Structure formats: structure tokens, C-alpha cells
Amino acid sequence: MKLVIVESPAKARTIAGYLGAGFVVESSIGHVRDLPRNAADVPVSHKKEAWARLGVDTANDFKPLYVVPADKKKQIGHLKKLIKEAEELYLATDEDREGESIAWHLTEVLKPRIPVKRMVFHEITPDAIRHAVDSPRELDRRLVDAQETRRILDRLFGYEVSPVLWKLVRPKLSAGRVQSPAIRIVVDRERERMRFRAAAYWDVAGEFSVAAGTFGAILSALDGVRIASGKDFDREGGITREDVMLLDRAGAEGVVADLDEAAFTIRSVESKPYRRSPYPPFRTSTLQQEAGRKLRFTSQHTMRVAQRLYENGYITYMRTDSVSLSESAIATARAQVIEMYGREYVPDSPRIYISKVKNAQEAHEAIRPAGDTFRTPDQVRRGLTRDDADLYELVWKRTVASQMSDAVGESVQVRLGGTGASGRDAEFSASGKVISFPGFLRAYVEGSDDPDAELEDQERRLPPMSERERAVAERLEVAGHETKPPARYTEASLVKRLEDLGIGRPSTYASIIQTIQDRGYVWKKGSALVPSFTAFSAVRLLEEHFTDLVDYGFTARMEEDLDEIADGQRKMVPYLKAFYFGNGHPGLVELVSKAFDKADAREINTLPFEGLEGVVLRSGRYGPYLERGEDRVGVPEDIAPDELTPARATELLEAPSGDRVLGDDPVTGLAVLVRSGRFGPYVQLGENGDGAKRPTASVFKSMSVETLTLEEALQLLSLPRVVGHDLQTGEEITVANGRYGPYVKRGADTRSLATESELFTVTLEQAMTILAQPKRRRGQAAKGPLKDLGADPSTGWNVVVRDGKFGPYVTDGGVNVSLRREDTVERMTVERASVLLAERREKLEAEGKPVKAGLPPVG
DNA sequence: CAGTGAGCGAGCTTCCGCTTGACTT
DSSP: OOOEEEEHHHHHHHHHHHTTTEEEEEEEOOOOOBBSSSSSGOOGTTTTTTTTTEETTTTTTTTTTOBGGGGHHHHHHHHHHHHHOOOOEEEEEOSSSSHHHHHHHHHHHHHOOOOOEEESSSOSHHHHHHHHHHHOBOOOOHHHHHOOOOHHHHHHHHHHHHHHHHHHHHHTOOOTTTTTHHHHHHHHHHHHHHHHHOEEEEEEEEEEETTTTEEEEEEEETTTEEEEGGBBBOTTBBBOOOSSOOHHHHHHHHHHHHHHOOOOOEEEEEEEEEEOOOOOOOOHHHHHHHHHHHHHHOOOHHHHHHHHHHHHTHHHHHHHHHHHHOOOHHHHHHHHHHHHHOGGGGGOOOOOOOOOOOOOOOOOOOOOOOSSSSSOHHHTTSSSHHHHHHHHHHHHHHHHTTTTEEEEEEEEEEEEEOOOTTEEEEEEEEEEEEEEOOOOTOOOOOSSSSSHHHHHOOOOOOOOOOOOOEEEEEEEEEEEOOOOOOOOOOHHHHHHHHHTTTTSSTTTHHHHHHHHTTTTTEEEEEEEEEEEEHHHEEEEEEEEHSSTTTTTHHHHHHHHHHHHHHHHSSSSSHHHHHHHHHHSOOOOHHHHHHHHHHOOHHHHHHEESSSSTTTEEEEEEEEEEEEEEEEEEEETTTOOOOGGGGHHHHHHHHSOOOOEEEEEEETOOOOOEEEETTTEEEEESSSSSSSSOOOOOEEEEESSSOOHHHHHHHHHOSEEEEEEEEEOOOOOEEEEEEEEEEEEETTEEEEEEEEHHHHHHHOHHHHHHHSSSSSOOHHHHHHOOOOEEOOOOTTOOEEEEEEEEEEEEEEOOSEEEETTOOOTTOOOHHHHHHHHHHHHHHHHHHHOOOOOOOOOOOO
């Protein structure tokens, strides 16, 4: 028996059918080993290494630590069993960097003692598979090196830079080679929108009739001077040309009045041949784009549906950057076109598409209907859900159209003019398009992100007319226009932009979109991707401190370097050394430490906002807020950054706060308010305004905001209360409500009170009694140790298990250490605790921190 | 982002790219 391993189970099933008896075809289900994802993934043997956090030994030639992820263990076990019965192993993973790497990892994990052959194919047809089996090759270690370099670089980037964001922006944020430029693209577009100033312009639209019919035309020039239109303005609202005339409403109305009785003549009719070729077949990115535009699918939904179609044999593999079709697929497409539309709808020779995508690895075919004869959408629709059938139809149409003839026709440009009462010459123009042979357009028209552009493709017929023919203005109307800011990215257009930059891979486009939303960098408003204020802070930090890493060309340059590693012109270790430690330029380590030292959190979290004197926009722990002197007001989550105009900001700052006035304080005459704050409801004496501090007090938990009375509020505001003076020392004793609840205080000495109401009732004697008691540590003293383990055999100090805010821990009175994941309170022994404590002491010493002595056993 | 007093300590978050089921609700 010969064992063949491919990446995908569905592919394994297909190939098994082609190879027949004597072969067992199985799958690896993607990568089988990877760097440890987190501390829990690191094997015990390596936990102590300083580099365990990274999973890469940066001091020793970046040696990676590989582990088999939990969800792959079962399959690896299965493969190990199979290999025992096999006489030969064929590694048939994709022929690209990642596929070669999977093949190598398989040999490392399975350790086969039988002959191992590497076989590759780019299309799944019986001939191609047979040929691949008959002409195996060796594993290409240099290609594996290139993959390993890519993997390590991504890990170092992600795991070194993310902590900088945790410290300076917000915990749990992330940075990476792919996601960070993606966020930057979205933020950059929002910045453009914020800078954008609309420009208004007017023109005149006319309806004209000639002998053969009527048509619409737009005023294009007055006395030979071109009328300004949308393309003549820049994004700051300025006009970019001096030789055009800008019409305002009055100007446009003047033109209409002037032309009231004018006679018009056709001045020129120019026609040019029109020809368009079909689009190439789908690859992952274009499938996501078109499914987004035409079916309103998200990238993720498109991929889920495509996966289902693939597994059930409807389409070929859906994660591909290739646009090429197998010979048999081309033949099938052409035959289907002839059958459905006729022979004139296929060109004489087949169309061959070659990928122009940066970094294309071309391990697969384009996405097309599976099989040697394509089932038509009508044939499959019955057995499929609506979404499945719609996506199949899209794939089918695009594939068939890609082998069809060009669309051919004529485009026509007409100019006509007349003289106004004032003697001023006015010229109008109109354009039309007539398609004489639709070719591929019969089957497929690509969608567009821009609705105006979509109209461009449509046929617009003009009536036949000739030069010097008379035209009558049936109607002339003024029309006002405004320039529009550049549109926000959609999932589809962001995927396209990333692909154009060579960032990300077909298998990751959908997850990139997901990640940047999960991290709170981007949110969706309809189908538009809107960057959060956090994204602005993060991008700013990265731009200032990791300029090269978020450069849009970084991945493209990395890919060139990886190609050189795959070619043998360059070596992995020196490359990673230069990236990490620097080489004539600062390395990653230096950039990270500089960012930690120098970056100013306050500055990074100050966001772009202009137009209001004394008002700044900041991003804080509780989200974005506007600050004006003492006043602070939160910015609602659903406001997009470019919508926060000075007018909107003023509105927020002036908005009634929802505070309730309970009445006036009889002593000061000031208003008493209930407000809602960070720590819950509180009462305040006097309105904000002059910057003076206002006394406040938290509303007791036993009180309700709705029924709170002025009397209760005044009582609350009477805190802190002086209870009296210490009978011995004369020190003042007060009671107050603090962040840990009610307490009594004498100098620096404090004790908690049991209830809030005691704040009003406690007498001096009671306060003295409470203060005389030893300080109770919350939890510890109250609950006592969970378990007493007795004397540590190595130190002699008494060890107990206690419960803390981070869960159970052992302590000898000097050093504390949390129980590990594998420990439980019940199973804890003094021997185990002794080991944990020794480790902790060692670590403290290594970090130069003081190690406190423990306490001996009592008695 | 109202202000206010402590204590004893920890470990985690995160990358990109290959692939599917196995989970829970």
C-alpha cells in the first residue's frame, strides 16, 4: 500500500478515486505543527526559557520551537497508524512555500522509515495526478526555509509589537505584518475624509430634439471656456485648473435665460469603435469582491458557502490566487458557450489567463465549476440552498464568460451649440454607446463599488444625427452638484487593496477582516468599514515608532527576500538577525525598547480634532471623550471619526447631561444634583462651570436614585463626618465613604465599617473600639488559610494555601506564588509548595527583587 | 471622564497561514 497525504480531506477523496487500488489517500488538514500560541502551549521542558514567550530562541539562530496543536493530534495519530502499513509515502501537499513546509513537518512528526517521495500537481485531473505519481521529486529544503523565515518574522513582529500597544493604548490589542497595514489603510481613508471639503458647482442640462429623436446633453463650454465639473476640484474644495469657468446657481440660471430663444446646431459627431474583453476567472479575492457587491455576502460568508460547494463537488478549490484553467475546463467552457449562445460567442483560440497578482503562489487552478462538464445553475439549484446556488451561479457565469468573445460596439461623442441673446456662445455635449455584439456581456457583467461607474457600462443610445443638423432645445434646466468625499472601504474593496499591495493570502483575507473588527479597530456601518478612535491611536503609534513595519511596501519587500531564500541567494539566519537585531538600521528589539521608553501615552491617545478653541479629543480607558477645560464628555460609539465636526462636538459638550436637580442647599443656596459617574450614581453640590471643585458623595447602595430626596442628598454631602477626637492623642477621628466602602479614619490608620448607615450613627466610643481592633485584611484574615501544609522541608518556614484575588496561592509568609494550572488546593502538598516557592525565589533573585524571609511554624 | 484609604501576590493578552470538524447555545 502506498500512502498519499494531501492537505484537504475533500481533495483526498477526489484523488483517491483517480488513483484506485494500491493507494490510500489521506489529509494533513492543513499545517500539522506550529510555534506555541501561548504559555499553555509551551512544553514543560521549555517553560523556563527566557524566549518561551516567543517560541523562538532568538539568541540561538532563531531556532523555532514547534508543537503539534491540540486539534491536530488526533489526525497525526491516525496518519502514524497508516504509515506502519505503508511501503511508500507520497507527500502531495501544495507546491508552494506553505505546502512544502507542511510536507517537511510531516516527515518530522511521522518519522517515516519507508521511502518518501514528494509529488506535486496544479490541477486535479486523472492525467495530472498520474503524471505526478510517476515523476516525484525531493523535498525542497530552501522553500521550507523561506516558509520558516516568514513564520518567525510574523511571530516576532506580532509578539514583540503587540505589548507596546498594551502599554500605551489598551490591553489585548494586536499588531502584525498584515493586520496593521490593513488598519492603516482604513484610517488613512478616514483621514482623507476628515480633510475633505465639499465644493459646489452648477451646470445646465438640456433635452434636445433632432429629426430622428431626442437626447440629453450637458453644458460643456461658454465662449470656448470649459465649464467646471466634479473632476476639476481637489479634495480640499479648491479648484485645480485656471482655464475653466465655475458656475454658481445664478450663473447657471443666467445661461438658461440667455438661451431662451437660441437656435442650436449639431457641431460634431465623432464615433470610435468600442471593444471590451471578459474578466479572468475567479480567484479568492475577486470571488469575495463580486459576492460582496452582487450578493451582499461578507467575505466570511462567501468562504463558508464556497467551502460547502467545494466539499460537495460543485466547485474547485476556493482558496487560490491563480486565474488559470485546466485544458479540460477551457474546452468545457467553450463547448458550453457554443451550446448556449452559438459559435460566434467563442474566440478562435482559447483565452489563457496569467496571474498578475503580487506574490502569487499558483498552487491551484482558478475557482470554477468542478468536473469535466459544468452543471448549469438550473441543474444544481434544486438541491442547494439559495446562497449556495447563487454563489455557484456566479462562479459558473464568470468561468463561462471568461472564454467568450469580446463585446464590440461604438461610442459616440456629440457636440452642439447655439448663441444666446447676449451674443455668448454655449456648447453642449452628449455621449452614447451602442453595443453591436455583446459577446461575454451576455453572460456576465462585473459589479462595481461605485454605482456611478456601473452606469458607465450601460448602453446609452443617441439618435442618429449629422453635423450641421438643426437641434431644438426642448428643455433647459439648471442642476446643482457637490463633490463627494472618497468613499470608505468595504470588505470587498479592502480585500482588493490588500491583494494589490501583496498583503495577506487567499486563506486569510476573510480572517483579516474578522480580526480587525474583533480587536475593535474597525466597525461596520452598513457595508462601510469605519475605523475606531482606538485605531487612530494605534496607527499613530505604529507610524511614529515602527515606520518601516507599517509601510505598505513592507510585505512586498519581504516576499522578494523570501524568494531569494527559496532560490538559495540568501540565508535565513542573517536575514532574521538583521530584522531583529538590526544591521546598519535599528532592529526590532531596539525599536520596541525605544517605543516603551519614549512614546508618550497622552500624546498617542490625543486624536486629530480641529476647529474648536480649547477642545481636545482623547481616547481613554472608557472610550473616546472630548475635553474642554474641566468639562469632559464621552463621544458616543456610533459616531464615525469624520462625523465629529466642530458643530457636532459643540452639540455634545452643550447637551443636557441628564442630571436631576433635587433642590437647593439651604445653607449655600447651591443646587443639589444627582449624577451618574464612573463609580455609579453620586450627588453633587452646585453645577459645574467655573472650574471650581464641587463636593460630591456616592449614593448609598441601599438608596435608589429615582426616589432619592434632598434630605438624603444633603446628609450624604455632610460626609466625611468628624466623629470626635481620640481621647488619648487628641487626633481627629472621621468617617467617610471610599472606594472600598465606608471606613473610619484616625491619622493614617483606617478600618472598614460594616455598613454604609454606620457612617451616620457611629459614636466616638464605637469608632475607638473599631480602631483598637487589628487591621482586618479582606479575605485573608476573614477566611483564614485554605489549608495549612506545615513546615517547608528546605526552609523550615510554615507554608499555607490562601485564596487571593488571582485565585489560590501558597505562601510561607515571605514569598507568595500562585498555584499552577495543573495544581489544585486539595492535591497541594508541602513538597510541591516547596518546589513552587523555590522557583519563585529564584525568579525574584534573577529579577533583582528582594526576597523576604518566611515565618516559622507557630508553636 | 466625581473623589477617596490597603493589602499580599500572577499571568495573560498578541502574530500569519494551512485546514476542518467539534464544541456550545
